[in-house]
Amino acid sequence: xxxxxxxxxxxxxxxxxxxxxxxxxxxxxxxxxxxxxxxxxxxxxxxxxxxxxxxxxxxxxxxxxxxxxxxxxxxxxxxxxxxxxxxxxxxxxxxxxxxxxxxxxxxxxxxxxxxxxxxxxxxxxxxxxxxxxxxxxxxxxxxxxxxxxxxxxx
Numbered sequence: 001x002x003x004x005x006x007x008x009x010x011x012x013x014x015x016x017x018x019x020x021x022x023x024x025x026x027x028x029x030x031x032x033x034x035x036x037x038x039x040x041x042x043x044x045x046x047x048x049x050x051x052x053x054x055x056x057x058x059x060x061x062x063x064x065x066x067x068x069x070x071x072x073x074x075x076x077x078x079x080x081x082x083x084x085x086x087x088x089x090x091x092x093x094x095x096x097x098x099x100x101x102x103x104x105x106x107x108x109x110x111x112x113x114x115x116x117x118x119x120x121x122x123x124x125x126x127x128x129x130x131x132x133x134x135x136x137x138x139x140x141x142x143x144x145x146x147x148x149x150x151x152x153x154x
Contacts, residue, residue, distance in 0.1 A: 009100070
């Protein structure tokens, strides 16, 4: 536990982490890469400074899933833990459901809704964006957004 009480980890327990700051910029991602990486219709992430994340046990494996970012996961059980985006080098997006208390922070928007699966929707009235949210921290490069958009919608 830390002063914020935010700790988390993977399914098998090989990875354990603590956060020294509460995640902000919290939202749902409906992109095809998140769907394929998680096996779920949507993932929820919150952003923390990279130096606010401390690995208590283990270290994640990393997979370069696009020209924009790499995904961090447990190589033992496969749990998706985080995404580290090139255009946000000083932050990391933590998968909220890997927190020991996933209700500690709640999403406030949806991105990549043009890839939302038809048979799933959330019961909220948060803002929804077809692709990246305007004003995304660090601002993704336009070429990257165009390059990956076709992968996210297929």
